[in-house]
Amino acid sequence: MAPDDLRSEAVLMLVEAAKLCRALLGIELAEIGIHPGQDKLLRALYGNGEHSPSSLSKELRVRPPTVSKMLERLEAGGLIERDSHRSDHRRSIVRLSRDGEATLDAIDAVWKRLAEIATRDFSPETLRSAAAILGQMEENLATALHRLR
Incomplete structure (x- = not known):
């Protein structure tokens, strides 16, 4: 096979594997009341104190409106807390709630199962x-x- 064909095949296989991972992840996360992407946001907040929505957007490599929607859902579910920034009340800060911290154990278990399935016999x-x-x-x-x- 020519190098360009190998590259195309590798990328196609990557895309298919990613779709399957995302589908399985979505099913597993739904069982604990989380949507794909929210798990990474919660993980980004863990142990790091307070974050701004814009810093989360950069860290997660997603657009600010995507982070805003995730934050709305997570706040409604009691997994995060939002407050105004101490010195600039136009800005908000985000941190994990106690329920959010407790949810991380379940998220870690989901990722462990996914890793075991995807890399079986490697x-x-x-x-x-x-x-x-x-x-x-x-x-x-x-x-x-x-x-x-």
Whole structure:
């Protein structure tokens, strides 16, 4: 197979694997009342004190309206708390609630099950190679997306 064909095939397989992961993740997270993406937001808040919605947007690599919608849902579910910034009341700060912290254990269990399913029968060497390759792909794609926004 030609190098360009191999690249196309690799990306197609990545997209299909990502769709399947996302579908399984969505089912598992729904069982604990979380939507995909909200798990990463809650994880970003853990142990890091207070965040602004804009800093979360940058960290999660999503647009600000997406973070705003996630925050609304998480606040309604009692998993986060929002307050006005101490010195600038136009800005808000976000932090995990006690229920949000408790939910992280269930989220971690979901991710562990997903990892076990997706990497079943992989050797440690294969896992290291896969992580390196996927990390480079993520970096390449993030750079390209950043240029477009």
